[in-house]
Amino acid sequence: MKAAYCLVPLSFMLRSIVPAAPVPAGTGPPHQTGGGDEHKMSVNAFLYRISKLFPVNAVIANVVGFITITETILAKEFGMVTTQNAVSNGQCADVTIIFARGTGEAGNVSVLVGPHFFEAVQDKVAPATVGVQGVEWIAKAPTFLLGGDADGSRNMALEVTRALVACPRTKVVMSGYSQGSQLVHNAARLLPKAVAARVSSVVTFGSPDHLYAVPQISLARQLSICHDSDPLCKGGNLIVPSHFTYVADVGQAADFVASRL
Numbered sequence: 001m002k003a004a005y006c007l008v009p010l011s012f013m014l015r016s017i018v019p020a021a022p023v024p025a026g027t028g029p030p031h032q033t034g035g036g037d038e039h040k041m042s043v044n045a046f047l048y049r050i051s052k053l054f055p056v057n058a059v060i061a062n063v064v065g066f067i068t069i070t071e072t073i074l075a076k077e078f079g080m081v082t083t084q085n086a087v088s089n090g091q092c093a094d095v096t097i098i099f100a101r102g103t104g105e106a107g108n109v110s111v112l113v114g115p116h117f118f119e120a121v122q123d124k125v126a127p128a129t130v131g132v133q134g135v136e137w138i139a140k141a142p143t144f145l146l147g148g149d150a151d152g153s154r155n156m157a158l159e160v161t162r163a164l165v166a167c168p169r170t171k172v173v174m175s176g177y178s179q180g181s182q183l184v185h186n187a188a189r190l191l192p193k194a195v196a197a198r199v200s201s202v203v204t205f206g207s208p209d210h211l212y213a214v215p216q217i218s219l220a221r222q223l224s225i226c227h228d229s230d231p232l233c234k235g236g237n238l239i240v241p242s243h244f245t246y247v248a249d250v251g252q253a254a255d256f257v258a259s260r261l
Contacts, residue, residue: 064104074111082107086131092167093131098159100135102178108134113177116247120254148182156187171200181207189215201260203253205246223256225249
C-alpha cells in the first residue's frame, strides 16, 4: 500500500511559523559553540526548531517560498551566516569546502546543513584551518527535475578548480545538500581528470542522485548520507520533515572528511 501524503497550501505553512516556539533553555546558536557537548546541544536546539518550523509534506515546487522565509527566520534566530566566500576572497586554508545549498535556500551556503557541517569539520581537523566557498546559483525548483541547475554545476566545477590553483596545498571537499547534491554530481563530471584526482572527498546530504556514484571520484572518497524516510533519496519529489534534519548527520560527515585528508 502506498503511503498517503497531505499537500499543505503555502499560506497554511507560513502561518505555522508564527509565533516561533521557544528554544529549550541551555542551548545556544550553532556559530557560538566550541565543539563537543556544546556542539551537540546546539544541533539539538536546531533540530528542535526545525521540528516546529517544518511540519509539512509537500511536493518540492510548492515549498520553495516557505523554505526561503523559514530559513531566514532560522538564520536570524541562531545568528548564522548564510554566505561564505573564502575562495573568492583569496583565502587559503588547509581544507577548503566547496558547498552547494539546496532549492530555495538563502545565501550561498544557507543554514539547514552547511554551517553545522563546516563547524563539525573544523572541530574534527583542528588545529588545521577550514575555508568555505558557497556555490552561486539560482536555487529554483524546476532545475531539480532536470537533474540540477546547469549554471550552478559549472560554477561549482569552476570553484573547485580555482581553489586548487590559488591554494595548491589545500584539500578540497565537494559537498551539497538536496538539489545542491545534484550540482556536486554534475560538477564532478565537468572537472578535468587531473583536477578530479585532487579532490580529497565528496559528501552529499539528502541527494536526489543518492543511487548513483559521483563521476570521476573514487568510491572510497565519496559519502552520500540519506535518510530512509526521505523520498528525494529514492527518486521522488516529495519533501517530508526528515529531509530537513540532515544536521543530525554532520558528525558522521566530518569524520569521513577527516579520514580522507
